[in-house]
Amino acid sequence: MADLGAGDSAPERRPARPRTNSLAKLVGAAIGGANWRGFRSDTMVAAYAHSLSRRLPLLSLLTTLGVGLVVMRFLGTVSWLALLPGLAMMVFASERGWHWLPARVASRPLAQRRDDLIRLPASVGLSALLSVSWALYLYAMGNDAQRSLVCVLLSVVAVAGVLGLAHAPAAALRLALTSTLPACVVYLALDGARLWPMVLVLAVANLTVLVMTFGFHADFVRLELSRQQLARRERLAARLAETNFEQASRDALTGALNRRAILARLGLHMAQDRGGEGQAQPWLALLDLDGFKHINDTYGHAAGDDVLRAVAMRIGAIAGVMAHGRLGGDEFAILFHGGLDGPGVAAAAHELAQSVRVPVVHNGISLRLHASTGIHRVRGPNVSACLERADAALYKAKKRGDGAIVLFGPEDEVALQHRSAMTRRFNACALDDRLCLLYQPFYDVDSRAVVGFEAFARWSPDGQAWLAPGEFLPLATATGRTGELTRAVVARTLAECDAWRRGLTVAINLSPRDVTREGAVESLDRLVRDAGADPAQFLLEMTEAALLADPRRARAQLEAYRAAGFRLALDDFGAGWSSLSQLRDLPLDMVKIDRGLASALASDPGARAIVGTIVSFAWQLGIECMIEGVEDEAQVATARALGIRLMQGYHFARPERVDVALAAMGRAVA
Numbered sequence: 001m002a003d004l005g006a007g008d009s010a011p012e013r014r015p016a017r018p019r020t021n022s023l024a025k026l027v028g029a030a031i032g033g034a035n036w037r038g039f040r041s042d043t044m045v046a047a048y049a050h051s052l053s054r055r056l057p058l059l060s061l062l063t064t065l066g067v068g069l070v071v072m073r074f075l076g077t078v079s080w081l082a083l084l085p086g087l088a089m090m091v092f093a094s095e096r097g098w099h100w101l102p103a104r105v106a107s108r109p110l111a112q113r114r115d116d117l118i119r120l121p122a123s124v125g126l127s128a129l130l131s132v133s134w135a136l137y138l139y140a141m142g143n144d145a146q147r148s149l150v151c152v153l154l155s156v157v158a159v160a161g162v163l164g165l166a167h168a169p170a171a172a173l174r175l176a177l178t179s180t181l182p183a184c185v186v187y188l189a190l191d192g193a194r195l196w197p198m199v200l201v202l203a204v205a206n207l208t209v210l211v212m213t214f215g216f217h218a219d220f221v222r223l224e225l226s227r228q229q230l231a232r233r234e235r236l237a238a239r240l241a242e243t244n245f246e247q248a249s250r251d252a253l254t255g256a257l258n259r260r261a262i263l264a265r266l267g268l269h270m271a272q273d274r275g276g277e278g279q280a281q282p283w284l285a286l287l288d289l290d291g292f293k294h295i296n297d298t299y300g301h302a303a304g305d306d307v308l309r310a311v312a313m314r315i316g317a318i319a320g321v322m323a324h325g326r327l328g329g330d331e332f333a334i335l336f337h338g339g340l341d342g343p344g345v346a347a348a349a350h351e352l353a354q355s356v357r358v359p360v361v362h363n364g365i366s367l368r369l370h371a372s373t374g375i376h377r378v379r380g381p382n383v384s385a386c387l388e389r390a391d392a393a394l395y396k397a398k399k400r401g402d403g404a405i406v407l408f409g410p411e412d413e414v415a416l417q418h419r420s421a422m423t424r425r426f427n428a429c430a431l432d433d434r435l436c437l438l439y440q441p442f443y444d445v446d447s448r449a450v451v452g453f454e455a456f457a458r459w460s461p462d463g464q465a466w467l468a469p470g471e472f473l474p475l476a477t478a479t480g481r482t483g484e485l486t487r488a489v490v491a492r493t494l495a496e497c498d499a500w501r502r503g504l505t506v507a508i509n510l511s512p513r514d515v516t517r518e519g520a521v522e523s524l525d526r527l528v529r530d531a532g533a534d535p536a537q538f539l540l541e542m543t544e545a546a547l548l549a550d551p552r553r554a555r556a557q558l559e560a561y562r563a564a565g566f567r568l569a570l571d572d573f574g575a576g577w578s579s580l581s582q583l584r585d586l587p588l589d590m591v592k593i594d595r596g597l598a599s600a601l602a603s604d605p606g607a608r609a610i611v612g613t614i615v616s617f618a619w620q621l622g623i624e625c626m627i628e629g630v631e632d633e634a635q636v637a638t639a640r641a642l643g644i645r646l647m648q649g650y651h652f653a654r655p656e657r658v659d660v661a662l663a664a665m666g667r668a669v670a
Helices: 002-007 023-032 042-053 056-074 080-099 102-107 110-141 144-164 169-249 259-274 292-299 301-316 342-357 383-400 410-428 469-479 482-496 498-502 512-516 520-530 551-564 580-585 595-600 605-621 633-641 658-666
Strands: 283-290 321-328 331-336 360-362 365-367 370-377 405-407 435-444 449-459 505-509 538-542 567-573 590-593 624-628 646-648
Touching (some): 056 110, 056 144, 110 144, 110 169, 169 259, 259 331, 292 301, 301 331, 301 365, 331 342, 342 370, 342 405, 383 410, 410 469, 435 658, 449 482, 469 482, 505 567, 512 520, 512 551, 590 605, 595 624
Parallel strands (some): 370 405, 567 590, 590 624, 624 646
Antiparallel strands (some): 321 331, 435 449, 435 646
């Protein structure tokens, strides 16, 4: 079996064609003995043992039957002592057949199968030599009929044995040599004149079968090595696929599940629920980091990355968390165990919120932030519905502030259904048919004259109830129609309010998206100029919230509005996180002081001090000031004493339809 070793010496390389082209080498290797101990491939040992286990039991059965026939044929014509070796051979052949049964071979340790293969050539050669010697001994004592039987059986067993040992060529070669050569010598010595043709045929037949056997073995080795190589490639492909799947399922930054993977896990739980398995469905929590943008803007993205990694690790350490993943940005999705009740999942979320509050150290700096969390018990028709409800709870939590935790409840479901219905109506409606504009004048109290009008949009879902921008602008954002809405408002204003034809200013509120949206400047500029108006007569108002999402982009966009000729105003200044630096850094023409400060002017010295500072700073920068929300004469007097002459509010006029509003142009302020 020496050429077996040659075929498997390097199992991890490309299979080499077994070297069977040199019969002399094979003969020398077989005579010298097989070097099975040189084999390194366990798979080849297993393959050889399996293949031989399907052939050797049949060969043992054939040998047993052949020896038995010889014993029966010579029984009574020779002494019983001459037949005893035959009986021993039958026992030995039966034992070998039992030993090589496939089930028994498969159950043996690999090391024992290797030893069996190593001993096989010697075992076959010795047993064949003894059997043939015994058979030829009887042949010499037998009559013609008995000799014919021995001759036929030896030939059949020899040929069958060589074919049966095709996958053990060293053993096959020894069998062929030990059975053919002695037989031919005896046949020629005793019956040469009569049997020389048969001897010739027998020698040629055995040689032919032997060559065929080596060819079979070469094919076996080649196919087996190819199969093993294919199996290795399949295992490698499986490992690569597993690795790729793992990489495709993980967020590269945090190591948590990515958006696709966590949503797939959520979908799996929903599918199990529809399957009626009766398990309590998990809780879906959406966690958003409050203050993360400030960390990114102040300390850089490396600091933000450290924060995201730390938060992901802390989420995974919370008891009750089944899975968690990063949806994008600073938002995480978390699946809490379904066995938790409402208070239980709230307690787990509170523990997580406290964990997030622990400072994250980056380059020696303690970074502090907190998280808002919205939670919803997983149920509904699809993943999108679950996300929508958890997101509604998160939105509510962020409005409460200070890292609030909100569980989506029945009242939230009612509000969500109402909002969904309104969103569908807004998305489906023709804006021109569902919009109306109200106009409120603003005055110069020194000249006691109207100097301009502010347009206020109203939208109706049914033509009866009219909603203010605070109620329908989120619908426009959700449906992607903010740009269309702004253009519709500007077009309607140009068409029905001709105050701009009379040299007055018309103020129009921009949505936050209009401050950063690509193409917004060109679109509004074209609308105004196509109507024959001068952009300088239009005052575009925006709130501070519109500037916070992308300050750099917002500033560049405001510069573009100014370059197109529009005037710009910062609305509701003094509310929320107002900063005087905005007046310095932004290209503004006017600042409109918030109505909250206006209502406190007459009674609150602090409010007067703040307004005075704003007016003084704006005056130094060459920016006009207007105060809005003025409701009584005391506020008018106080504002004027602080240096404000432009005013707007219910004290002067309420927002009205265009005909009523324009009538105010002929009336001086009281």
